[in-house]
Amino acid sequence: MSATADITSTPVGATASRAYAGAIGRLYDGAAASFANPTAGGSNQRLPSDARRTPAATVADPEVIADLADAPELRAIEELRTWLHLSYEDVARAAGLSGASLLHHWRQRYRTGSPVRPRAATVEQLWRVHALVRAVAEALEGADQSYAVSLWVRDADDAGVTPLEQLLTGRVDGVQRRARKLLLDSSAHSSPPWRVAGLEHDDELAAVETPPAPTYQDSDFA
C-alpha cells in the first residue's frame, strides 16, 4: 500500500464492522459535496475542476444508506434526505442538530473507524422526526419511495404553512397533528381501499341462501 494512501483506505483502529469504510469513502465523497460551500472550492479533490454538482446532491444515494446499517444516526440522516429531498444543512435543522458540521464530524469519525455515539438528548428530535416521516412515507406509498412524502411535506395548509416549514422550525408537534388523520384514520389512507395480500389461509365463503343452480340437460353440451 502506498505511504500516501488516503486515510479512508486505512481506517484507524479498523474493526470488522468498519473494514469497508474505505470502500464507502468514495460514496461519502459524492454525498459530501452538499456540505461544501459553493464558493469555498477544493472541498472535493476528486471532482474535476469543471464538474458541477447539481441540486440532485440533496438526494441520498441508496448505496450510502445501505452501507450505514451499523451507524443508525447517519443512516437516519440519509433516509430523511431521501424522503424530504433536503440538503444536509436543512436535515440538521429539522432534526434539531446544531448544523451540517456536526453531521460532517460524525461522518468523519465513522469513516476513520471511530465510534459515533451521540448523546441520546442530542438525537432525540432526529429519531422523532425520522419515525414521523417514515410513518407518513409508509402510509402514502411505502418507505422505499419518496415522491409522495416529499410532496406531502410541501403541501401547505389553509394558513399557507407546510409541514416542511414546521419541521425546519422545530414544530414537530404540528407536523404530528397534521399526520394524525393520515396515520390513525384508516379511511384516510391514500392507499387503495383494497389490498391484494398473499393469503396465509384460504377463506371459505359462508353459506347463504342462493338462487337455484341451473340443471343441465344433454342438449346443454356440445
Added chain:
Amino acid sequence: MSDGGDEPPAWSLQAGIEPQAWPQTARDATAGLRQGALVVSPPFIYAASADHAIHAVTRAWAASPSSQSGAVNVVSAEGRPPYGLIVTQTCDLVEEGKPKRPWVQIAPVYLLFANSGDRTKIQQGRGFDYLVPITGLTPPEGALWVADLRVLIPAEKGWLVGRETLAAFDDEAGYDRLAQQLGHRF
C-alpha cells in the same frame, strides 16, 4: 436423420400465426377494447375427464353423450356465465402493428351471493384473491358481481366480432386493481 417419409410433422403454434391471413374484422373487433372489458355470454369450455369429473358442471357433462369429446362445452345460455371479463393485457389485446397473439383470455363473471362480511372482504381484497368485484354492474341485494380468476377461457379474437361489450369497472381504480390482482396471481 429422417428420410422425410414417415416422420410426423412437428406441431407448432407459431407456424399458424400468419398475420397476413387475419381477417380485418377480427382486428377491428379488439380496437376499442381494453383489459377489463366485459363481453356478454362468453364461452365456457374446458378439457375434462368424464371418469374423474370434479365440478358440478363437469359431472353433468360426464353423464351426457358429449363427454366422449373430452372437452366440456356448455352451449346453453342458462348454463354459462352471463358475462366474461377480458383479462388479456390491453397491448396484447389490441396489438398495434403486426399481430401475433390470436387469443384472448376470458374469466367468467357471475352473481355471487354471500353474506355482508364476505362481500366486504372481497371488495376490500381481504381474502378471496381469485375474485374481482365488478363495479360496472349493479348487483341485487345480498349479491356481488364478481369475475372468477380460477378459470380463464381462451377465445380467438375473431369470436369477439359483433359481440356486445361493456365496461367492467366504474372508475380507473377498478382497472388498476384488476391488473395488480392478475399480476399477483399469475
